Amino acid sequence: MIQFEKVSKIYPPNSVAVQDVSFTISQGEFISLVGKSGAGKSTLLELFLREEFPSEGRVLFQGDDVHLIKDSLVPEFRRKVGAVFQDYKLLPNKTAYENIAYIMEVMGAGEEDIVRDVSEVLEIVGLIERAHHYPAQLSGGEKQRVAIARALIHRPDVIIADEPTGNLDPYHTRDIINLLIKINELGTTIMLATHNKEVINRLGKRVITLDGGRLMRDEEKGKFMI
């Protein structure tokens, strides 16, 4: 489903973010990218989202090179992906409900579908009571649950999560990871970038370890080892 083929990203003049990284992710997998800060985890996710272009190699999604997609078709590609970020990236002037509904509006869904699906997903993330609160009125954990609901609402083929628990306490961290596991069990592929040891060890799923931009290990049931 997703392939990184000999991918390198070098920022001028010679700052290496990712070097010669190759791996494949199958449909329905839950993989964790681990490594210290600056190991290249976020760069790999940005390359996949087409926020960055590789200096070498290619990134394939469902057989297509994401960096060869025409500019006008990039929004359509991004709608196949759900994204969750450490800093939540919620629209500050929209309520929790509207943040989640926004992506369905972008896709041109009808009002009835939006009302039904957004309510359903708010129920799943346990935020139905907070639906009409703005991000500034929500706690960190609640914001991240809204972000997950937004990533989930349009039933994307894959969800990428870049340090989603980075700003959360252990209780909310467990909460968010449980949500991601639940989503994965429903068939969605998950790519999680984290440096949280407990999360990785608890998951017991595939772990790709990066160091200095290079792929160090790729283990089926990995542990956090840096």
Add this chain to the structure above:
Amino acid sequence: MYIAFQRVMRSGWEKFVRDKSSSSAALFVMVIVMSVATMLFFLQGASSFMIVSLEESVDISTYLKNTATQEEITLLKEELESLPEVREVTYVLREEALESFVELHKEDEVILESLEIVGQNPLLASLNIKAFSVNQYIAISEFLQNKSLASIISGVDYFDRAPVINRLSTLTAGIQNAVFLITLFAGLIAILVVFNTIRLTIYSSRDEIEIMRLVGASNWFIRGPFIIQGVIVGVLATLITTLVFFPLTLFVGIKLQAFAPGFELFSYFANNLLLIVFLQLLTGIGLGVVSSLLALRRYLKV
């Protein structure tokens, strides 16, 4: 398509209402700019009025010999009227000239006594000529110098009045140039102020734009609300400026009478209200939309 348009409209309105700080900053600046634009419009009106008043006060007279027949005078008047430079020709009879002369000098006993001593009307009949513009009098006077007219024309007073006419011509051209330069300069500053304000409000929304891009919103879905916000700001600024200028022109107009008698600012505003509102809308919406589009460009690179 319709549903997307409806959503962009709603989103633009919500953006205007909820993003109070940037909306009010843009609205405030837009009202200032529109007020400047409206004042420039008044300046144009006042300068045109002043130029017309000055030009109205200028004319030249061609004095007709007593031997000139009525047919010759009528023919000359018609010929003058057919000149493209001539706006109006008035025939002044000798008797009318004397009446005006007496009326003008009724306080001056020496002149009145001299007239009595002369015993008859010493003044000539004349044709008073008004041109469309002060710099056209020279062409008219050259026409009157034509030798074929020497038998009926006794003289043309252009050459006596030329220095005054030339000074007026320089003055009106100076006023026109000054008004043009002020309009250009103030207009340019106004455009830059609006553009920079909108650029700043969009800069403060750059994270929002990035989020929209990342979740797969198309460029038009992102631009739309900003454009609608610009339109709302433009329309509201027009409304506020127009409402402010109603009492303002009434009050200032009274004061202005002392400096520019005859120029009624409030009537000028009321008579040109539709044009002013149209220009304000064009300025407000045009500047808002174009500035938004230009400022958004750098944040919409895929």
